Amino acid sequence: MARAFLPEDGRYVAVLDETERFMVHGLMEQTRAVLSPEVESTGDAFADLVASMGVSVATQDQTPDRTDGAAGDDEDGWDDERDPALDRLLPDAHRGDGDVAAEFRRLTEEGLRQRKSGNLDLAMSRLAEVSDDDRVVLEAAQAPAFLMALTDVRLLLAERMGMRTEEDAERLHAAMEVIGDDDPLGYAMAWYDFLTWLQETLTQALMGED
16 A cells, blocks of 8 residues: 655655556656657556556547647647647746747757656656665655656646646546446546645655755
8 A cells, every 4th residue: 555755864755566656657658758759668568557447648549639720830830730738748938929939839848858858767767666665765856856757747647638627627526426437537537646645745745854
């Protein structure tokens, strides 16, 4: 059973069992693939598990929700084929001016992708380097990167489930009351809630450091 992140001798330690680490690592891996499309999956096991859930966060399994305009750049300079999840992971800095936003994105997006990918790489390495006692150990300098990695995974999973507003979140959580035990949405929401809990425990541990 998972144990929350807690401060311990200047570090932050949680206890996650093999299945929990496997799922969180796999979701981080797919989030990194969205940020850096040239990075391929390291294996098929997680893909098979996600397929059995009926929910995938992989880019190639998504269909852009567009019904107007032709392929290519639209009138605001955005690429119609762009994965919509990238707009959650890499939000606009100038929402009121499409041209300014497009230019700012051109100048800054690659660096932001690299920083976020680096956070995910570090987080995955910490999940992989676990001893027999299932302890996930973060040095003080690693904890903020791990926290940002969890944030990005939650953003990606929320986008794939159509959770973009507070109303969407309320609707999806209400649906949990009536869906069947084998509904893929239930699995996705369960892992989203688990990631939320894990993120909150690490945030609380960081805030209580002093």
